[in-house]
Amino acid sequence: MTQSSAHTPFNRLLLTGAAGGLGKVLRESLRPYARILRLSDITEMAPAAGEHEEVQIGDLADKTAVDHLVEGVDAIVHFGGVSTERSFEDILGPNICGIFHIYEAARRHGVKRVVFASSNHVIGFYRQDQTIDASAARRPDSYYGLSKSYGEDLASFYFDRYGIETVSIRIGSSFSEAQNLRMMNTWLSYDDLTQLVERGLFTPNVGHTVVYGASNNAHVWWDNRLANHLDYQPKDSSEQFRAKVQAQPMPASDDPLMVYQGGAFVAAGPFDDK
Numbered sequence: 001m002t003q004s005s006a007h008t009p010f011n012r013l014l015l016t017g018a019a020g021g022l023g024k025v026l027r028e029s030l031r032p033y034a035r036i037l038r039l040s041d042i043t044e045m046a047p048a049a050g051e052h053e054e055v056q057i058g059d060l061a062d063k064t065a066v067d068h069l070v071e072g073v074d075a076i077v078h079f080g081g082v083s084t085e086r087s088f089e090d091i092l093g094p095n096i097c098g099i100f101h102i103y104e105a106a107r108r109h110g111v112k113r114v115v116f117a118s119s120n121h122v123i124g125f126y127r128q129d130q131t132i133d134a135s136a137a138r139r140p141d142s143y144y145g146l147s148k149s150y151g152e153d154l155a156s157f158y159f160d161r162y163g164i165e166t167v168s169i170r171i172g173s174s175f176s177e178a179q180n181l182r183m184m185n186t187w188l189s190y191d192d193l194t195q196l197v198e199r200g201l202f203t204p205n206v207g208h209t210v211v212y213g214a215s216n217n218a219h220v221w222w223d224n225r226l227a228n229h230l231d232y233q234p235k236d237s238s239e240q241f242r243a244k245v246q247a248q249p250m251p252a253s254d255d256p257l258m259v260y261q262g263g264a265f266v267a268a269g270p271f272d273d274k
């Protein structure tokens, strides 16, 4: 992280979703960027608050709880919410009301910078033989993708209306390893994720910037030139996992995993039909 030492850390930085897979990673890697990291989730987290940390448990669907959460912070890294496809009703509170509560609280408390964990699932219905940039019309592949698309619209609105700046990271697949052929294209290493969040926090004048979150993989479907001002330079590549991935049984060529950028999400649901 070449840029980090040049930055004066925030006094207090909020990380939502801190008990989750990526929250655990960012809890460690964002440590240099804040005098105090305020960690939040709906579930208790382990370990409990350490030095330079404070924990506030709360539900993103609860407007008053989110208002307290945001009070006194200098910036928000918003990673909390439902992270897979579920019914609309399950997504509504955590993701759709949740991000509205985050921006309303940011407005009320004068917070001017948000880094938002958006998702490739806002463009999941593009095919894998297409290359798109951030100006491509969104094609959400799920209720989950729709909630992230709404989050990006809120980010745009709160910048135009109130000057709150956001970097929305359309995260591909951020796990310790690429686990299948699709993830060979979408994989985002934890170090590259941290670099993106750091660039999202500290790059001046981002307005609302959308950036695709993939590592320096051999093939990617996403063109990040519209986010060049972030100076995101991914260091890792999914090639290290190719042999392991290719040793797996291959899905059929018409399997959504092989056809659509959003993979299996395009075929999830419906949830209400008996």
Ligand SMILES: NC(=O)c1ccc[n+]([C@@H]2O[C@H](COP(=O)([O-])OP(=O)(O)OC[C@H]3O[C@@H](n4cnc5c(N)ncnc54)[C@H](O)[C@@H]3O)[C@@H](O)[C@H]2O)c1
Residues within 6 Å of the ligand: 016, 017, 018, 019, 020, 021, 022, 023, 040, 041, 042, 043, 058, 059, 060, 061, 078, 079, 080, 081, 082, 083, 084, 093, 094, 098, 117, 118, 119, 120, 170, 171, 172, 173, 174, 175
């Ligand atoms: N991991 C990826 O590859 C990936 C890809 C695209 C987008 N994202 C996004 O990044 C973020 C983190 O992903 P992750 O993989 O760590 O997911 P995760 O499910 O492990 O973490 C999400 C956290 O949010 C918390 N949460 C859920 N509902 C909540 C609520 N109502 N109030 C407060 N907290 C709530 C959960 O308890 C969980 O700890 C999510 O927003 C996800 O949509 C992740």
